[in-house]
Amino acid sequence: MPALSPDTPLVDLIDERPTRARILDRLGIDCRREGECSLAEACEANGLDPETVARMLDVAVETVPPEDSPEWLSVSLPVLIDHIQSTHHDYLRRALPRLTKRLERASRNSDAETSRWVGQVREAFQTLKSTLLEGLRREEEYVFPAIRTVAAGRVLPDGSTPSQDTLCRITDQHDDTKTKLERLRALTNGYQAPDEAGQVLRDVMGRLHELEMDLRRHLHEELYILFPRAESLL
Template sequence: MINYLDNAKTIGGVVAELPQASEIFKEFDIDFCCGGHRLLKDVVKLQGIDEKAINEKLNQIYEERVSSYQNKSQEFSNMSHPVLSTYIEDKHHSYLRKVLPETLELLTTILRVHGVNHKELFDVYKLFGTLKTDLEQHLLKEETMLFPAFNKEEENKDSIQKVSIEIINEHEAAGEILSELRRVTKDYQIPEDACQTFQNAYRLLEEIEDDLHQHIHLENNVLLKNYDIR
């Protein structure tokens, strides 16, 4: 059995090796995107998590991965940086550009209809508005300043390092907003008087959170792993 709680394994490193570990970490409420640089053993101890239980779950998905390895596609950690950048842009950036305005429209509607009885919607609307604005400029920064630099990575290491610091800091800020949204909505609990639009809005907020966790993990813990100076 592999000891995933040894002194060398970071949370992000485990997810880079075992992408399905992200589901285990969500189950135990472990931040694997913005907090991916932390040692897993330290977080498990800090949060009072059963060491044996989480290690057994991680080993289970490792065994499943080994048994199906021949049928799996290339792991993210084995992708070249230009290829991984393209994947992130095609999958995660495209998704955000589609879903952010859709979600804002739904939030505007439910705020008008339900805002009188659900004051928390004003906070949700404000938080999401900030997140949307920040992410839109963030995507452009990555697409114009970061991703193209990987095409000639050796020549651009200094500029990549500089922009990586900004990118990772912006990830931290996005993570804080996501945490606050979850707190304000009480883990996206649907009120009894919620209409279908209300339900759809909260569903999209959770989907955005999940996508951003995957997105940030790939960048912080795989793409920018060698540029993280924290």
């Protein structure tokens, strides 16, 4: 039996290691539509053997080309922080305002029933957006500078260091982000536009899926790499 359980939901597999999404896509498994299904269920629907796919995921994740997935466990913490800010934080600052405008446009261009559904999606998205923007501000104004200072072997101006409790609180807030993201995924049925939806709304669903994929990589790099490494210095 592979270490990876075929009973695990796809969304959890991707959450644990975001590079798995690309592998599943290559196997013909639609992570957007089947994200809440277990690996076994998705494989059965696509005529694949679950245990074979589980082994492929375990092996393939470890052999992603270095230029595509650098070994963040070995780079310095400042380099990792630079990557997170330039790749994920900058992406969110571009993507979130654009998605707000596109959702507004999609609502205007839809019939009454679809427009009500888009209104629910907009509400869930705005809640997630507010949480994300507050998280970016908190990390960039306090958490990241504090980690850089400790990594350099210095103390903060007030003589303090970021506590383990602080990192635990941030981890809890990231868990809240995941919950809101999962609500958005559930509300949109894996980012599937209604059959009668126009191209604008279909485009929005694709961009929301793109947002989720980046967020899962983002949260993985902070929760499972940056914060544990920073905690070990405290």
